[in-house]
Amino acid sequence: MAIIFTLFFVLSIASLFIYRNKKLALSIGFGGGAATCLISAWYFLSNMYNTNTFELFGNFLQDPYFTASTLENFFCFIISTIGFFAGIYSIGYVKDSKLNLGAFAAIYNSFILSMLMVMTATDMFAFILLWEIMTLVSGLFIYMNDHEDKNALSATMIYLGFSQIGAFCIVVAFVIMSAASGGSYEFLDFKGLEFSPAMNLTLLVLLFIGFGNKAGVWPLHVWLAVAHPCAPSNASAMMSGIMTKVALFGLIKFSLLLDITTTFAYIVMFCGAASALFGILYAAVDNDYKRTIAYSSVENIGIITTALGVGYYGLATESNFIAIIGFIAAFFHIINHATFKSMLFFASGAVTNATHTRELNILGGLHQKMPYTSYAFMIGSIAICAIPPLNGFMSEWVLYQSFIATAGEAGAMAKLMLVIAMLCIGLAGALAIMTFVKVYSAIFLGKPRDTKIYEHAKEGSLPMLFTTSTLAVFCVILGLFSATVIANLAKVTSTIFGLNLEISNLNIVKTPSVLFVLVALAVIAFIILKIFKANNSKVRLTEPWASGFKWDANMQIASQSFAGDLRKVLKFFYRNKPTVVAKNYFDKVEYSNKPKEIWWIWLYEPVVNWCVKFADKIGIVQNGKSNIYALYILIYLFVCFAAAYYIY
Known part of the structure; x- marks a missing residue:
């Protein structure tokens, strides 16, 4: 593990030194980073049930050491896997970019390193420091874009502002837990702490707000739709595909240090269901395909959070079966979301490179120019819409089974929350189909609405095609072999939570036989299509009927009318x-x-406006006079001494 972290650090520094040589930056920065990610993925997978520790060399304030057990190994494996594909994709995506590729490659390696170190940190000081480094590096991702987006700076500031809200809540929770442990910074000393029920729930809520903010849980999700359209597509894939999983990891790890209550389970379940519904509601009406995919991340994070709520309910009621099946659903959808969401952002990046626009209303007909990207995007759309037999359906199938299992043992309040969650996620699934039918058809089907864009469009480079195609295949494999995946996740979950449950008892989550019928029908359909194509009869092509008027491509149903x-x-x-x-x-x-989100209008816009007005008012203190600045310092020191005297 120490060697892997050192390699990422060396690649980050080396990429800065070779910033003038684009080819070296691509091969060493992104190629070397991808190779290191591949090694890292194999390491964490092969050591899934082992515990490995190393201490950071050098003199630091805390002498930090890093540990990876089953929970850390699982999430580090996901980060390393998607990081590998992001590195390969970036070689083709940024080769013609105007960006400084050495700096961009350094950010890429630093981002992956910071995420891995965040999840293996064992003390409060190292965790918060690395969490902030991860935030700043991802903020640079948003700001560095080669299409000169005028909103990039404001999007970066909004993202960093939201991140500080979350970091503040995390720090407050950690400080309270540290004080209760006798002033220790070590997470091991946070276990078994006794708090009053009110304080225990307060700490759980603080952790949920802090980590849910970074994950994009409603109503803390608004930064996603602002940041992702500005960020490069390879950065969006990593931020949505794996950085949000770091936040979910933090929520799981630190909430388990406290007493899980049913009240907290209900809060998590409700916010997850609301995220799923509201996320896809805004995705359905947006005309920017990157913003649409970002909003769908809110939906899928909501599905994962709802599953975590079921798992928490199982822990609170000491029902091992409900806990395991809930966390299996969460972990399975974490894997699936990382797979199809990263692939959709990669495919959207290929479209952006080919068309230089994100507006759905001026695209169309790109399947003829970009067939491989079109097929990959279609598979990703099917997966994210939870249509069998792909992976998105299977993890949601497990989630619905967890609802059914919980309802049999739950009380009235729990049943009410389950009904709300099932209705929200069911409605979100229907809206997801509508959303991605709109997105796919507007981009790839029909006739081109802008002939200039269509003429210059071309298929992505080989590294980009390799990435999207491979992840599309993974969407199929994870769906067809979901029974094997679920069995392994059951073992992982049992190990993490220390729950004893035979894998053979999980019959409720076995792959439904209807999937094999659906696969057989799909194969038969392709066979029939092949037979008809074998017929050499000529097909007459003509323009669509336009009620007697001359047909025009703009008569097609656009994103807004859809x-x-x-x-x-x-x-x-x-x-x-x-x-x-x-x-x-x-x-x-x-x-x-x-459209404009009501959550932004109600919750955040008033605060932003107040901060702007307040900043204008206090701007008078910056008068440029050194004597006045010296007075400020003296006043500050006096206040510090007075506070210290009062406290001690």
């Missing part, structure tokens, strides 16, 4: 502000209808 009825029915949530720009009679009318 979700128009949904906007009207749920206008309370969308707060649409349609704008129409008509310069003169002969110019094309420009119409846009961008």
Whole structure:
């Protein structure tokens, strides 16, 4: 483990020294990083049930050491695997970029290193320091984009602002736990601490807010839709695919140090269900395909969080079966989300490179120019919509089975929460199908709406195609062989939580036989299609019927019209502000209808506006006079001495 961390650190430094040589930056920075990720993935997978520790050399304040047991190994394996694909993808994605590739490769390696070290940190000081480093590095990802997005700076500041809210809650929880342990910073000393029920719940909520903020749980999710459209697609894939999993890891690890209560389980379950529903509601009406994919991350994080809520309920009620099946559903969907969400961002990056736009309303017909990307995007869309037999369906199948298992033993309040969760996730699944039918058809199907974009579009490079195709295959494999995956996850879960349950008792989560029927029907359909294609009869092609008018590509159903009825029915949530720009009679009318989240309007916009006004008011203290600045220092020192005298 020490060698792996050292390799990432050396690659980060080396990438900065070779910033002038693009080829070396690609091969050493991204190629070397991908190779190290592959080694790392194999290491953590082969040591899944072992505990490995190493101490950081050098003189530090805390003499930090790092430990990886089963929980850490599981999440580090996911990070390393997706990091490998991100490195390979980046070689083809950024080769023609205007960015400084050496700096970008350094950020890539530093980001992966920071995530791995966050999850293996064993004391409060190292964890918070590395957590903040991870946040700053990911903020650089958002700010560094080669399409000169004018919103990049504001998106970065919003992301960093939200991150500090979460970090503050985490630090407060850690400080209280440290004080209760006699002032120790070691996480091992946080175990078995006794708190009053109110303080215990307060700490759990603080941890949920802190880590849920970074994960993108409602209503702390608004930064995702702002940050991801600005970030490069390889960065978005890592931030959504694996950085959110670091947050979920933190929630799981540190909540287990406290007494899990049913109240906390209900809170987690409710916020997860709300995330799933509201995330896909905003994804369904957005016209920016990267923002749509970002909103769908909120939905999937909500599904994972709901499953965690079921697992927490099992721990609170001392029901081993409910706990294990809930956490299996969460861990399975963590793997699946990392797979198909990273692949969708990779595929969207190929589209952005080919078209230089993210607007759905001006795309179309790209399947003819980018067939392999189209097929990969289609498989990812099927997986994320939880359509059998792909992996997204299987993890949600386990989640629904956990609902059923819990309902048989739950009380009235728990049954109410389960009904709410099932309704929200069921409705989210239907909206997800609508959303990705819209996205896929607007990008790849129909006729091109902009002929210039269509003419210049071309398939992605070989590293990009390798990445998207391989992850698409993984979506299929994880679905078809889900029974094997579930059996291994049951072992992982039992080891992490110390629960004894025979794997043979998990009959409820076996792969449903209907999947094999569906696969057989799909194969038969392709065979029939092949037979008809073997017929050499000519097919007459013509333009669609347009009620007697000359057909035009703009007559196709666009993204806005596709979700128009949904906007009207749920206008309370969308707060649409349609704008129409008509310069003169002969110019094309420009119409846009961008929804604005009510959570942003209600919760965050007033705070941001107040901060701006407050900053304007206190700006007077920056008058440029050194004597005044010296006075500020004296006043500050006086306040510090007075506070110290009062406290001690």
